[in-house]
Amino acid sequence: MKRLRGAGRILGATVVAVLALAACASNNNPSSQDTGPITLTLATFNKFGYSDEMLAQYHKLHPNVTVVQNIAATSQAAQDNMFTKLAAGSGLGDVEAVEVDWLPKLKQYGNLFVDLSTSDTKSRWLDWKTQAATVNGKLIGAGTDIGPEAICYRSDAFAKAGLPSDPTGVAQLLNGDWNNYYAVGQRFAGANTGVAWFDSAGATFQGLANQHQNFFESNDGTVIATTNPDVKNAFVSVLNASAMSSAHLQEWSTDWNAGLANGAWATMLCPSWMLGVISGNGPKIKDWKIANVFPNGGGNWGGSYLTVPKQGKHTAAAKELALWLTAPEQQIAAFVTTGNYPSQVAAYANPALTGAKNPYFDNAPVGQIFADRAKAVKVTPYKGVKYAAIMQAVQDGLTRVESKKQSIDASWAQVVSDIKALG
């Protein structure tokens, strides 16, 4: 009975998890002094920019090591896979990629990961990048990229609406706070170009959320999302703007992807890794450009880490691989491939990075733009254990209003009760 399998899988996973929980306690790791030929699995998601050539190069440097990369479709899929297999006590890759938003959940179980710090990792990354992955002095994640945000926009739509359409002009136009961004959106909407101003309230909310030090949780982990006036203000103001300006397409949905391919909106928040998403989805759209500006200063959205779970067989070799991949040279190569902006301090002075241009975005000097955008980031948001779950509840609330299921007030009330139910 194939249909039973979905549930059967859960039951199976439950059994496995339960058995594994018992086994976990006595899980000791073979110290790997490997010299024989070994294969390491590298599990990533979306686009990390680790090309086959790069992995082949590693094989050349370490002839006994072959690297196989498994790529999950989304960060969510990678997250589910991670927790299921951590609970099972086996099955994870030797090197596993983790996104910053669900890293805090993993930090509770720091003892399941190998300490990646060595003498030369001390000052490799931006301070806050290292801090976010450190548990009791142990470095569980080696930073890959960060997500400094710019604004991407479609110049044809801007010209049609009578707005400046060159990157400098747009940067001046949008220089200001979020209300300015919304107000320009109103002007744009008034021109009836048939295109929305931004994709969704949810995506825009991410930009706001990442500009606060303690948005959902205070530093001791207490949930303040339901009482913090900043959260409700952001919620309400995004939705007020959304009524006129949004394409109402929930981020990452099939319709959103199709909307991106069809050019359904004129601007979007653009963390560096979004460049690959836009060019990948909209090969037919020729007028995307990047403005070196972001509402309310700077912001960082996302960015990832590589971790080495202790359950792996070759943890020492895996650690070496993780540190090699997150060295400045490799991350610069990844930036050139997919746009993921390095988190390594030494990379920022490298001409290969600062001189980089992106042909899809009208040869925008992306190396320079994102260096500026990274400098503009002033706040490192605190993200605790419940951050990802709270964000999901708020995003659901935004979508409920955008899909016209609920009023802003009713939706907020449900957000509050959903967040309380997480406790």
Added chain:
Amino acid sequence: MTTSTLVAAKDLTRRGFGFRENFGRWDVKYSPYIFISPFFILFALVGVFPLLYTGWVSLHAWDLLGGEGEWTGFDNFAFVLQQRQFWVALRNTLSIFLISAVPQLIAATAIAAALDTNLRNRTFWRMSVLLPFVVMPVAVTLIFGSMFGERYGLVNRTLAEIGLGPIRWHTDPLASHIAIATMVNFRWTGYNALILLAGMQAIPRDLYEAATIDGATWLRRFFRITIPQLRPTIIFVIITATIGGLQIFDEPRLYDQNGLGGEDQQWMTMTIYLYKLGWTQLNFGRAAAVAWLLFLVIVAIGLINLVVTRRIATGDSPR
């Protein structure tokens, strides 16, 4: 010395005889149980043990990775039962189950009846019915998921072509249930049709011949002979469809990009709720409580099924 040896030898022989005798008796008495025991041992191992263990987990604060916490009694059950999301999940599960099972069985019976007639290339038609079943559920869901896209999906575009308004497949609860039920039906109708077809072919042909001679129409023969004769098969199909339908997971999980049942939990089923509690919130205790409640729901509906179908079965053809 000698006496004791004698006694011992006598003892031995008696025991030897006795053993052989006993063995013969045991063989007859118990070996059938030994032959069927693998199933029950397996069942105890992968059925009963996890069930009881899940019960144990549900009575504790239990972290997916951290493991057993303190004993909390029925707190997890009390918490879950007070959640709006739990009741929404129950509603969705039952609704998707009804919307999928009922049309599916009707369609499967109709298809089986059509296949039961004298068709050319019979095997070809029968195999084609099973074709959707072979396709991976993940692939099915991805294709259907994009077909049911609200703005750019194929279904709504087609509706717009013929002048009908778009249906909000991902927003409206009922519409999303229908969309998910469509995927389930796509996969399972053919499978059930084949089972029903096998049942139909076991019906003695002389019944039909006699009815035809008596002048019964095709429709009358179908409802008066085929359906009543098919009852045991129908009961089997209904029970398996109930168990499977209430545990539905793959289709709603893959219906959108988040896999958590929609922003208003429009299509969040019980298994998705369980998954969300256990794997996203890492609260294994609450997930276990939901698992037990789902088990009870299935048992309850199973009992209702049994009573109803038994009444039908003994209705006008006593066995």
